[in-house]
Amino acid sequence: MPKITLVNEKREIEIPAGSNLRLELLKAGVQVYPGLAKYLNCFGNAQCGTCKVLVKKGMENLSPKGMLEKMRLGIMLSAIGYENELRLCCQCTVSGDCTIETRPLPNLSGENFWQKPYPNK
Numbered sequence: 001m002p003k004i005t006l007v008n009e010k011r012e013i014e015i016p017a018g019s020n021l022r023l024e025l026l027k028a029g030v031q032v033y034p035g036l037a038k039y040l041n042c043f044g045n046a047q048c049g050t051c052k053v054l055v056k057k058g059m060e061n062l063s064p065k066g067m068l069e070k071m072r073l074g075i076m077l078s079a080i081g082y083e084n085e086l087r088l089c090c091q092c093t094v095s096g097d098c099t100i101e102t103r104p105l106p107n108l109s110g111e112n113f114w115q116k117p118y119p120n121k
Ligand code: FES
Pocket: 041, 042, 043, 044, 045, 046, 047, 048, 049, 050, 051, 052, 088, 089, 090, 091
């Protein structure tokens, strides 16, 4: 059984291999959605983007991004700076251990194009 380490919640859960990450997190009582998105979300259809998680370790143990997830992440401003680690947990099937951060904040201090006003200095 894959073990999911939750950074924000400071706990670990075990889930059946091949299961959907969003459903297992909700079953375990983990708050996946921020604020009002608890009630206003797309219920796992890769349309709202509110179920985003940062994968700190074990990306290779999640299913590859599908077309819907790539399209959704492609239009999310909050994905800038997290291109390689942000996933929609509703679109992830888990096959092994991983470490995730639920409800990540935008990467406002990262290496983003708008934060380099004088790139030649
Ligand atoms: S629940 Fe809406 S994108 Fe995952």
